[in-house]
Amino acid sequence: MFVISQTDKRPMYLQIMEQMKQRIAVGDWAAGQAIPSIRQLAVDIGVSVITVKRAYLELEREGVIVTRQGKGCFVALDSNVGARIREQELAQHLEQAVRSAAMMGLSPKNLERRIRAIYERVADAEKEPV
Amino acid sequence: MNDYAIELSGVCKSYRFFDLQNIALRLNCGTIMGLIGPNGAGKSTTIRILMGLVYPDRGEVRVLGHCIPDAQVAAKWDIGFASDDMRLYDSMTLGWHINFLKSIYSSWDDAYAHLLLKRFGLNSEQKIKGLSHGQRVKAALLLVFARRPKLLMLDEPTTGLDPVARHEILRELTSVMAEEGRSVLFSSQNTQDIEQISDQITFIDRGRIIDSVDKELYLDRWRRLRLEVPDGVQLPTLPGVIGIRQTGRLAVAIANAFEPHLPNAYENSGARVHAVENMTLEEIFVANVEHSREEVKA
Numbered sequence: 001m002f003v004i005s006q007t008d009k010r011p012m013y014l015q016i017m018e019q020m021k022q023r024i025a026v027g028d029w030a031a032g033q034a035i036p037s038i039r040q041l042a043v044d045i046g047v048s049v050i051t052v053k054r055a056y057l058e059l060e061r062e063g064v065i066v067t068r069q070g071k072g073c074f075v076a077l078d079s080n081v082g083a084r085i086r087e088q089e090l091a092q093h094l095e096q097a098v099r100s101a102a103m104m105g106l107s108p109k110n111l112e113r114r115i116r117a118i119y120e121r122v123a124d125a126e127k128e129p130v
Numbered sequence: 131m132n133d134y135a136i137e138l139s140g141v142c143k144s145y146r147f148f149d150l151q152n153i154a155l156r157l158n159c160g161t162i163m164g165l166i167g168p169n170g171a172g173k174s175t176t177i178r179i180l181m182g183l184v185y186p187d188r189g190e191v192r193v194l195g196h197c198i199p200d201a202q203v204a205a206k207w208d209i210g211f212a213s214d215d216m217r218l219y220d221s222m223t224l225g226w227h228i229n230f231l232k233s234i235y236s237s238w239d240d241a242y243a244h245l246l247l248k249r250f251g252l253n254s255e256q257k258i259k260g261l262s263h264g265q266r267v268k269a270a271l272l273l274v275f276a277r278r279p280k281l282l283m284l285d286e287p288t289t290g291l292d293p294v295a296r297h298e299i300l301r302e303l304t305s306v307m308a309e310e311g312r313s314v315l316f317s318s319q320n321t322q323d324i325e326q327i328s329d330q331i332t333f334i335d336r337g338r339i340i341d342s343v344d345k346e347l348y349l350d351r352w353r354r355l356r357l358e359v360p361d362g363v364q365l366p367t368l369p370g371v372i373g374i375r376q377t378g379r380l381a382v383a384i385a386n387a388f389e390p391h392l393p394n395a396y397e398n399s400g401a402r403v404h405a406v407e408n409m410t411l412e413e414i415f416v417a418n419v420e421h422s423r424e425e426v427k428a
Binding site: 004006009010011012013039040042043046047048049050051054103 | 160161162297300301304305307308322325326327328329330344345346349350404407408
């Protein structure tokens with residue numbers, strides 16, 4: 001089920017891309033599996049064809065999906081596509097954190113220390129028997 | 131084979147207090163175009179010209195390959211038109227209207243008509259005079275949709291509908307795209323509707339077309355930049371930026387031809403770029419109309 005949120009500030013094509021990646025990451029769409037055509041997904045979600053087309057083009061560029069002439073669209077055969085998507089997400093979060101830190105004038109050392117602190121807190125929380 | 135469902139060129143129409151000026155427009159077959167503009171901008175007049183209901187003073191109009199107004203009878207077999215000044219027969223039931231249209235149009239899809247009756251929550255035995263405004267709108271659209279016309283021309287189809295009905299209508303409009311070669315032109319005051327389902331957006335203001343472009347390209351061209359302007363720094367005038375508002379050290383710049391180097395250009399002038407934001411069609415709409423009016427004044 002795809003949901004386009006009106007409170008999400010990102011453009012619709014980005015929201016669609018993310019939800020497609022999520023489907024792949026959780027294994028609903030397996031590597032090499034056929035996915036709906038652009039037109040079909042547009043009708044299913046209720047958004048314009050051109051928006052879904054853009055999401056597909058970007059995902060193709062990222063190597064997440066492939067289009068085979070006359071056969072349709074498929075999840076990339078690369079068996080690690082789920083892991084790769086999570087890796088991309090992590091990279092984005094880290095970049096965001098670094099940008100925020102830079103804007104606050106935080107040194108790399110300082111940022112590192114704070115990440116380590118979060119790590120320890122999360123690890124502790126997981127150890128604790130509830 | 132004609133690639134355009136609609137082609138307008140050099141279309142002019144003068145009224146005493148309003149001019150439609152040099153309208154040029156193309157709608158590709160198989161796509162949805164949203165027509166947007168302030169009240170009195172010329173959206174309905176444009177649609178009425180396309181339907182042969184208003185004759186232009188000048189210019190060429192082709193719809194589904196037919197010259198309008200001369201060949202409008204031939205064109206209308208394949209056009210589904212609805213506007214809010216259209217009336218159904220008050221003393222007749224919706225079912226009577228359904229049977230009436232079924233007897234005229236061979237393309238009528240009875241199964242689809244019944245599906246829509248259910249989806250729209252309408253009762254075919256009810257007389258039109260007993261229907262609310264929203265129910266009448268839905269009834270009129272049902273009668274148009276069930277013909278499965280090649281081209282749907284809808285003047286403000288979602289105005290006055292509750293949110294559920296609005297979503298039903300939008301869903302039916304996008305489902306039209308499941309069949310190759312069918313096209314939709316619709317006008318709306320609801321920018322969210324236009325943003326969601328249009329492949330192409332056409333902006334009209336004061337009888338002129340300001341923009342008629344691919345929606346994704348269009349949304350991508352506009353950005354809002356949030357800037358911090360330290361004392362003594364003067365923000366430069368940059369191409370592609372149509373307006374800057376500054377209060378104290380904070381400024382907001384609106385770009386209608388955004389380029390990736392634009393933030394750098396501001397940084398080089400000594401300002402700091404805090405954020406580069408996408409804009410919704412609603413925000414673009416307001417900025418665009420304000421900007422075009424300033425240009426007219428200048």
